[in-house]
Amino acid sequence: MTPLIVALDCADARTALELAAGLDPRRCRVKVGKELFTSAGPALLEDLRERGFEIFLDLKFHDIPQTVAKACAAATRLGVWMLNVHASGGLAMLQAAREGVEDAAGPTRPKLIAVTVLTSLDDGALAELGCRDGVDAQVERLASLAAKAGLDGVVCSAREAARLKGLEPGLLRVTPGIRPAQAAGDDQKRVMTPARALAAGADYLVVGRPITAAADPAQALAALLAEIEGATATHFHDHPSEESA
Numbered sequence: 452m453t454p455l456i457v458a459l460d461c462a463d464a465r466t467a468l469e470l471a472a473g474l475d476p477r478r479c480r481v482k483v484g485k486e487l488f489t490s491a492g493p494a495l496l497e498d499l500r501e502r503g504f505e506i507f508l509d510l511k512f513h514d515i516p517q518t519v520a521k522a523c524a525a526a527t528r529l530g531v532w533m534l535n536v537h538a539s540g541g542l543a544m545l546q547a548a549r550e551g552v553e554d555a556a557g558p559t560r561p562k563l564i565a566v567t568v569l570t571s572l573d574d575g576a577l578a579e580l581g582c583r584d585g586v587d588a589q590v591e592r593l594a595s596l597a598a599k600a601g602l603d604g605v606v607c608s609a610r611e612a613a614r615l616k617g618l619e620p621g622l623l624r625v626t627p628g629i630r631p632a633q634a635a636g637d638d639q640k641r642v643m644t645p646a647r648a649l650a651a652g653a654d655y656l657v658v659g660r661p662i663t664a665a666a667d668p669a670q671a672l673a674a675l676l677a678e679i680e681g682a683t684a685t686h687f688h689d690h691p692s693e694e695s696a
């Protein structure tokens with residue numbers, strides 16, 4: 452299994468299933484986010500699971516602890532592989548999220564991860580929110596909260612991955628903002644190529660538009676997988692104990 456998670460950022464179930472038909476569930480996982488889940492609902496998750504996919508349900512819950520705990524429990528009952536919340540909801544919310552997942556989990560518990568600083572934000576955008584010490588400090592602060600709450604990992608950009616690997620080695624690093632060299636950044640501010648992201652310590656790469664908006668998505672996916680699998684082979688050769696992670 453490679454670290455690739457393909458973001459099925461589609462308007463409806465039909466388009467998402469067409470896209471998934473071009474993917475191999477042994478070579479990637481899929482992410483269902485706010486637009487698709489709001490449009491297609493839980494039935495789509497069942498369809499994707501029947502096709503062999505493990506699912507990252509990306510709804511980024513951010514609310515009072517009780518509400519988030521219940522939402523995380525409901526997501527867990529949908530049988531997803533991974534789900535997320537915003538770390539900026541605070542420690543009590545993160546702990547409640549973990550308890551919600553644990554209460555609802557069967558034999559396999561989904562991975563619960565927390566978004567640190569969205570990859571669409573840079574230092575200037577954070578300053579507008581009143582956070583003046585920059586992205587790196589804020590990512591570190593929120594990752595440490597996630598670790599304290601007992602979460603499995605964080606969403607960050609690959610630019611922060613190496614530092615977080617040193618600071619919070621127990622947390623998985625899930626990195627969107629992945630762009631092949633020369634690709635458009637779109638609305639992403641903190642980007643990195645797939646191979647560099649893996650070398651920096653990313654555990655999972657979330658990739659949407661470089662595949663879904665490509666003129667030839669199948670060719671874009673194949674090129675990306677070749678780059679990832681080449682980089683992963685080198686990485687696992689150097690770190691054999693991480694092969695099952």
Ligand SMILES: O=C(O)c1cc(=O)[nH]c(=O)n1[C@@H]1O[C@H](COP(=O)(O)O)[C@@H](O)[C@H]1O
Pocket residue numbers: 458460484509511535566568569570571606607627628629637639657658659660661
């Ligand atoms: O939680 C996420 O998945 C996420 C967090 C973040 O900080 N940045 C981010 O881009 N994402 C998601 O990752 C995907 C990135 O898509 P592309 O920019 O098209 O590759 C989108 O589905 C975003 O919702």
